[in-house]
Amino acid sequence: MRVLLTGGAGYIGSHIAVVLLEEGHDVIVIDDFSNSHPEAVRRVEELSGRPVIRIDCDLADLDASSRALADVEFDSVIHLAGLKSIGESVSRPSSYYRTNIVATLNILDIMAIKDVRRFVFSSSATVYGTPDSPVIDESHPVGRGLTNPYGWSKWMNEQIIRDVQHARPELEVSLLRYFNPVGAHPSGQIGESPSGTPNNLMPYVAQVAAGTRDRVSVFGDSYATPDGTGVRDYIHIMDLAEGHLAALAHLSPGVTVYNLGTGVGHSVLELIREFSAQSGREIPYRVTAPRTGDVSSAIADPAKANSELGWRATRSLADSCRDSWLWQSQNPQGLTGQG
Numbered sequence: 001m002r003v004l005l006t007g008g009a010g011y012i013g014s015h016i017a018v019v020l021l022e023e024g025h026d027v028i029v030i031d032d033f034s035n036s037h038p039e040a041v042r043r044v045e046e047l048s049g050r051p052v053i054r055i056d057c058d059l060a061d062l063d064a065s066s067r068a069l070a071d072v073e074f075d076s077v078i079h080l081a082g083l084k085s086i087g088e089s090v091s092r093p094s095s096y097y098r099t100n101i102v103a104t105l106n107i108l109d110i111m112a113i114k115d116v117r118r119f120v121f122s123s124s125a126t127v128y129g130t131p132d133s134p135v136i137d138e139s140h141p142v143g144r145g146l147t148n149p150y151g152w153s154k155w156m157n158e159q160i161i162r163d164v165q166h167a168r169p170e171l172e173v174s175l176l177r178y179f180n181p182v183g184a185h186p187s188g189q190i191g192e193s194p195s196g197t198p199n200n201l202m203p204y205v206a207q208v209a210a211g212t213r214d215r216v217s218v219f220g221d222s223y224a225t226p227d228g229t230g231v232r233d234y235i236h237i238m239d240l241a242e243g244h245l246a247a248l249a250h251l252s253p254g255v256t257v258y259n260l261g262t263g264v265g266h267s268v269l270e271l272i273r274e275f276s277a278q279s280g281r282e283i284p285y286r287v288t289a290p291r292t293g294d295v296s297s298a299i300a301d302p303a304k305a306n307s308e309l310g311w312r313a314t315r316s317l318a319d320s321c322r323d324s325w326l327w328q329s330q331n332p333q334g335l336t337g338q339g
């Protein structure tokens with residue numbers, strides 16, 4: 001396959017790129033590098049020993065991206081380009097909607113012009129809003145209890161994609177709802193490179209372990225969970241990347257939704273303990289007030305992806321912490337200032 005990865009230089013895209021290249025597929029990355037670094041693409045090439053076609057372009061700019069992709073051949077798209085900071089989406093909603101919605105409209109239009117039919121979308125378990133139960137399958141209602149424009153933009157994108165597929169029935173679409181992607185490539189060469197203060201737990205914990213930050217704030221310890229702290233389904237980024245490959249391999253006309261998660265939940269304190277064990281570092285923490293909008297537990301029921309895609313997450317939380325620590329300790333500044 002020749003796969004166009006939108007946002008392909010980012011945390012998730014770079015790991016998918018390595019997996020695709022290693023499986024013999026060709027990869028084209030289109031990215032505006034607003035929240036990623038060209039060094040990630042160089043490292044993907046180094047790790048896989050294969051070249052990547054790199055297109056520096058903002059997908060939300062239809063003229064520029066149509067021109068940039070006019071002569072580029074691809075048969076499949078994995079659409080990851082978008083902004084993802086919850087807090088920023090609340091303070092700058094129009095910019096979030098513009099980027100996240102317009103980029104999707106544009107890539108779908110470009111696909112129609114080029115008669116490209118295979119589409120995998122990077123969605124999120126955030127679309128489940130406030131879940132009815134800790135373990136969530138794909139039939140769970142979406143959109144209820146969503147509290148931020150980032151989440152709504154994922155929900156809206158899913159609807160837009162369904163409508164476009166309805167109008168173009170030959171389109172083969174997979175909507176992948178990620179739970180909590182963590183970890184890094186086992187080489188420690190690519191990983192999550194947050195700009196500024198990390199919003200998510202594992203990169204924050206990694207920076208505390210490295211001594212860049214003083215302590216972790218544990219957002220609440222009175223949830224209805226075994227130790228009172230929030231429980232999430234942390235999925236290793238390499239498992240997530242392999243899930244995309246499986247989704248591509250099983251596309252068929254229509255829209256299919258898959259949860260990508262492990263089916264196992266871990267609490268904030270468990271994650272801190274495991275990271276401490278893997279890094280050999282003490283990780284100070286302090287319990288603070290719960291974060292607005294957080295739910296107590298969110299765990300995937302991954303049975304549909306397991307049976308229909310023949311895929312399952314095989315890596316443990318220990319693997320994620322070990323690989324995240326390797327990445328963090330080898331790249332204390334992320335990719336900033338590189339290449």
Ligand code: UD1
Nearest residue numbers: 086124126199200201204217218219230231232268293294
């Ligand atoms: C968040 C987003 C979700 C997004 C996902 C991946 C919200 C409500 N949801 O999920 O839409 O798809 O990131 O980017 O923000 N925690 C702490 N201290 C911290 C950070 C987090 O205790 O400094 C706790 C949280 O309360 C939660 C768990 O750690 O229980 C995981 O948090 P996080 O990594 O931010 O992911 P989610 O909130 O699950």
